[in-house]
Amino acid sequence: MATSIDISDLDIYYSDFLAVEGVNMTIPARSVTALIGPSGCGKSTFLRTLNRMHEVIPGARVEGKIVVDGHSLYDPAVDPVEVRRQVGMVFQRPNPFPTMSIADNVLAGLRLNTRRLKKSDAEDVVERSLTRANLWNEVKDRLKKPGMSLSGGQQQRLCIARAIAVEPQVLLMDEPCSALDPISTSAIEDLIHELRTEYTIVIVTHNMQQAARVSEDTAFFNLAGAGRPGQLIEMNPTKKIFSVPDEEATEAYISGRFG
Amino acid sequence: MTTTAPPRGETQHHEHVPLRHPRLPRWAPLLVAAMAASAGGLLALSLGWGVVGWVIVAALLHLVGLPLWSRVIENRRAAVDRLVTSLIWIALVIAFIPLVSLLSTVVRNGASELTSTFLNNSMRNVIGEGGGIYHALVGTLLITLGATVISVPIGLMTSIYLVEYGALSRLASAIRFLVDVMTGIPSIVAGLFAFALFALLTGDPGIHFGFGGSVALSLLMIPIVVRSAEEMLKLVPTDLREASYALGVPKWRTIVRVVLPTALSGIITGVTLAIARVIGETAPLLIIAGSTDSVNFDLFHDQMATLPVFIYYSYTQPGLNPEISRGYAWGAALVLIIIVMALNAIARIVGRFFAPRTGR
Amino acid sequence: MSSTVTRTRSPRRLGDLVFSGAAFGASLTILVALAGVAIFLIIQGIPALGAEPSDLNGKPNLLAYTAPLVFGTLWAALIAIVIATPLAIGVALAVSHYAPKRLASPLGYLVDLLAAVPSVVYGLWGIGFLGPRLVPPYEWLDQHLGWLPFFAGPASTTGRTILTAAIVLAIMILPIITAISREIFSQTPRLNEEAALALGATRWEMIRLSVLPYARSGIVSAVMLGLGRAMGETMAVAMVLSASGVVTFNLISATNPSTIAANIALSFADATGLKVNALVATGLVLFVITFVVNFAARAIVSRADRSVSR
Numbered sequence: 001m002a003t004s005i006d007i008s009d010l011d012i013y014y015s016d017f018l019a020v021e022g023v024n025m026t027i028p029a030r031s032v033t034a035l036i037g038p039s040g041c042g043k044s045t046f047l048r049t050l051n052r053m054h055e056v057i058p059g060a061r062v063e064g065k066i067v068v069d070g071h072s073l074y075d076p077a078v079d080p081v082e083v084r085r086q087v088g089m090v091f092q093r094p095n096p097f098p099t100m101s102i103a104d105n106v107l108a109g110l111r112l113n114t115r116r117l118k119k120s121d122a123e124d125v126v127e128r129s130l131t132r133a134n135l136w137n138e139v140k141d142r143l144k145k146p147g148m149s150l151s152g153g154q155q156q157r158l159c160i161a162r163a164i165a166v167e168p169q170v171l172l173m174d175e176p177c178s179a180l181d182p183i184s185t186s187a188i189e190d191l192i193h194e195l196r197t198e199y200t201i202v203i204v205t206h207n208m209q210q211a212a213r214v215s216e217d218t219a220f221f222n223l224a225g226a227g228r229p230g231q232l233i234e235m236n237p238t239k240k241i242f243s244v245p246d247e248e249a250t251e252a253y254i255s256g257r258f259g
Numbered sequence: 260m261t262t263t264a265p266p267r268g269e270t271q272h273h274e275h276v277p278l279r280h281p282r283l284p285r286w287a288p289l290l291v292a293a294m295a296a297s298a299g300g301l302l303a304l305s306l307g308w309g310v311v312g313w314v315i316v317a318a319l320l321h322l323v324g325l326p327l328w329s330r331v332i333e334n335r336r337a338a339v340d341r342l343v344t345s346l347i348w349i350a351l352v353i354a355f356i357p358l359v360s361l362l363s364t365v366v367r368n369g370a371s372e373l374t375s376t377f378l379n380n381s382m383r384n385v386i387g388e389g390g391g392i393y394h395a396l397v398g399t400l401l402i403t404l405g406a407t408v409i410s411v412p413i414g415l416m417t418s419i420y421l422v423e424y425g426a427l428s429r430l431a432s433a434i435r436f437l438v439d440v441m442t443g444i445p446s447i448v449a450g451l452f453a454f455a456l457f458a459l460l461t462g463d464p465g466i467h468f469g470f471g472g473s474v475a476l477s478l479l480m481i482p483i484v485v486r487s488a489e490e491m492l493k494l495v496p497t498d499l500r501e502a503s504y505a506l507g508v509p510k511w512r513t514i515v516r517v518v519l520p521t522a523l524s525g526i527i528t529g530v531t532l533a534i535a536r537v538i539g540e541t542a543p544l545l546i547i548a549g550s551t552d553s554v555n556f557d558l559f560h561d562q563m564a565t566l567p568v569f570i571y572y573s574y575t576q577p578g579l580n581p582e583i584s585r586g587y588a589w590g591a592a593l594v595l596i597i598i599v600m601a602l603n604a605i606a607r608i609v610g611r612f613f614a615p616r617t618g619r
Numbered sequence: 620m621s622s623t624v625t626r627t628r629s630p631r632r633l634g635d636l637v638f639s640g641a642a643f644g645a646s647l648t649i650l651v652a653l654a655g656v657a658i659f660l661i662i663q664g665i666p667a668l669g670a671e672p673s674d675l676n677g678k679p680n681l682l683a684y685t686a687p688l689v690f691g692t693l694w695a696a697l698i699a700i701v702i703a704t705p706l707a708i709g710v711a712l713a714v715s716h717y718a719p720k721r722l723a724s725p726l727g728y729l730v731d732l733l734a735a736v737p738s739v740v741y742g743l744w745g746i747g748f749l750g751p752r753l754v755p756p757y758e759w760l761d762q763h764l765g766w767l768p769f770f771a772g773p774a775s776t777t778g779r780t781i782l783t784a785a786i787v788l789a790i791m792i793l794p795i796i797t798a799i800s801r802e803i804f805s806q807t808p809r810l811n812e813e814a815a816l817a818l819g820a821t822r823w824e825m826i827r828l829s830v831l832p833y834a835r836s837g838i839v840s841a842v843m844l845g846l847g848r849a850m851g852e853t854m855a856v857a858m859v860l861s862a863s864g865v866v867t868f869n870l871i872s873a874t875n876p877s878t879i880a881a882n883i884a885l886s887f888a889d890a891t892g893l894k895v896n897a898l899v900a901t902g903l904v905l906f907v908i909t910f911v912v913n914f915a916a917r918a919i920v921s922r923a924d925r926s927v928s929r
Binding site for chain 3: 311336337339340343344346347348349350351353354355357358360361364365368412413414415416417419420421423424425430431434436437438439440441442443444445446447448449451452454455456458459464465478481485509510511512514515535536538539540541542545546549567570571574575585588589592595596599600603
Binding site: 071076078082083112 | 333
């Protein structure tokens with residue numbers, strides 16, 4: 001059921017300041033799309049409009065359309081609360097709820113939606129989510145321990161398990177490995193590779209090699225100039241972006257001439 | 260990798276909020292509030308309940324009505340969210356009612372008392388009209404001054420020790436902790452201490468004098484001075500101190516000539532706030548400073564009247580003319596509130612306008 | 620050359636010695652003062668152990684004299700806390716998470732204004748305004764809920780009951796609990812709040828998941844500080860309460876327990892001999908109780924600080 005995302009003429013504002021302008025792209029279903037670009041070009045801002053987290057900042061708004069599964073996300077009749085359940089997010093730094101156990105962390109999102117969760121169902125969900133997140137074997141004996149007792153890489157996988165426990169269609173990842181060591185990074189990249197069969201994944205990354213490793217398509221964002229809004233420069237299959245990109249700016253970024 | 264999970268989004272346990280669903284218009288809370296107010300008003304009128312009853316009924320109607328409407332149109336979780344939002348705003352309103360009520364009551368009852376007779380005369384030989392608070396004003400001024408003279412040096416030097424000398428030592432942590440605990444000493448205990456101390460020292464079990472009040476008040480002032488001065492001293496950048504040391508200036512001179520002047524406005528703010536806090540204290544003065552009808556300029560002998568104690572006795576022991584006496588109490592209360600608010604305002608102004616420009 | 624160096628060293632060292640000694644001495648004064656409070660109260664309080672019933676309002680011994688006062692102190696403070704805490708948390712959340720940013724600091728300042736009002740003025744307002752206004756509700760409670768021991772009545776005609784005093788106390792301690800809670804709520808890590816929102820939580824659900832668990836120990840500490848303040852409050856209770864020293868749970872009648880602080884304030888001026896010592900003894904008890912409560916409150920905060928900074 002994972003679906004594609006269609007973005008048309010998207011302008012992203014912080015109050016009156018135009019941060020990103022004129023984005024048009026289609027994110028294909030059940031695949032991994034990487035967003036790359038230099039710091040401050042708006043890729044994280046863009047990512048956060050896909051699950052309506054951008055508007056949490058006072059004064060932040062968007063103009064344009066984002067369509068997921070035939071539904072326009074910014075339609076007035078649409079509840080952002082449900083958008084965020086259907087479009088999950090994993091953050092740059094792992095953020096399990098500090099006062100909760102591992103099991104409770106996984107179930108946190110589910111408990112919001114469900115009045116009465118039977119114990120057996122809860123246990124099923126915990127095992128299923130942690131297994132999908134490649135964390136089950138490491139924590140199955142200590143589900144009651146605090147979520148913060150895990151290592152950084154494990155915490156991030158816990159956050160992924162938490163995100164997928166509510167059965168989203170899309171998974172957004174905002175530089176998920178930037179706070180992790182290389183071994184944990186590699187574990188997460190393997191995980192992303194497995195998850196893409198079931199979810200549409202959009203990942204923002206600073207690391208071009210990572211983008212080349214995990215994604216099928218890549219979108220390159222850049223600033224139009226100093227003080228100008230960010231723009232989508234080019235979106236193409238990853239292999240093409242990293243060998244013969246269409247745009248000169250893309251070529252310059254890839255080969256490290258700026259960034 | 261997929262397990263035999265039921266098709267996503269349709270698991271029987273999950274009451275997922277549908278993506279699109281009818282939502283209450285943005286002006287819904289205001290509409291409900293207006294309707295609750297009118298319905299409440301009608302009800303209160305018909306039952307003869309008055310303003311208070313009206314407000315309570317209207318609030319209850321709003322608290323029940325909005326979430327109910329939301330539950331019907333939107334969903335359970337949105338209804339709970341709206342209920343909590345309403346509760347929180349109601350809490351805010353409830354919190355301000357006493358402040359408004361108190362200030363308006365004091366102004367209403369006390370404003371007419373503020374005549375020049377009131378401010379310039381004491382109660383000496385006065386029965387009924389013609390009395391004033393001059394003696395109480397003098398007493399409050401002197402006793403508070405005495406408390407300040409004791410508290411500021413001790414408090415300031417202690418904070419200097421905590422920031423400049425003791426820093427992270429265990430003794431400093433212990434002192435810091437105890438200063439914090441000291442802020443919780445009940446004012447009446449401070450008064451009892453001053454009484455016990457001086458009763459023992461002078462051998463007079465009925466000792467009453469103004470300076471004892473100063474000692475009691477300084478017990479309450481010192482923790483406030485220490486904490487605020489400590490914060491201000493910590494704000495002075497280390498670079499400033501190091502620049503001074505590098506010029507060969509000894510540590511104590513650095514503190515006196517460089518650190519203190521930089522932190523001065525903040526320290527003055529803290530001291531002013533501490534004064535504002537103790538100037539209204541009654542209990543310790545009841546015990547050790549006592550009360551009198553005449554002006555007394557001597558801190559070290561005899562009882563001394565103060566504004567808070569004057570208010571207390573005028574109202575609770577009004578004597579032959581309760582109306583007039585109670586009027587004096589309200590008038591004095593108004594004067595006291597004006598003084599406290601003025602001190603608070605001065606503290607803020609000093610803090611804002613005289614702070615050294617950090618320019619960062 | 621070396622002689623000039625050693626010559627100029629001494630005056631500097633002396634100045635530093637004097638100054639640092641003064642600073643250290645000032646700090647020790649704090650310790651001495653606290654110890655002094657305890658010591659002098661004990662010295663003046665001990666003789667009361669031998670007090671006669673004539674000094675103790677007819678009570679047979681010091682314990683029988685003090686116990687009802689301790690009851691009244693704790694009871695009034697407890698009611699005040701029950702009233703103030705939900706309000707304070709609501710106000711703190713309003714300022715930290717619900718009000719528009721521009722309103723947040725004026726609102727906070729206004730709540731702090733409640734703390735600036737002197738307690739004697741609160742007492743005046745309580746006895747002169749609030750008490751009489753509460754008589755109709757008390758009569759209503761007596762009529763309709765009189766079967767509960769709290770509202771057994773008969774309702775006081777002046778409104779000067781322990782419930783009125785507790786309400787005034789609640790208003791007085793509201794700013795303390797609110798200020799500390801507000802501080803803590805604002806410090807909830809943004810990352811945890813976003814984690815909750817990204818899972819699809821409503822604002823209240825986000826507060827329940829991220830803000831309140833984070834603030835738990837801080838709220839406990841704030842409430843305990845409020846409790847300490849309520850127990851030590853003198854004038855508002857002394858003026859509002861019409862006390863007869865009984866031990867009762869009746870909230871609306873004209874016979875009410877008294878608190879330690881109010882009792883001292885009311886009786887001290889006319890007390891002589893061992894009666895004075897008895898009052899000082901009760902003051903010592905109050906000092907110990909509030910010291911313990913404050914100590915515990917601060918200890919909770921510092922323990923929480925240490926575990927977070929791990």
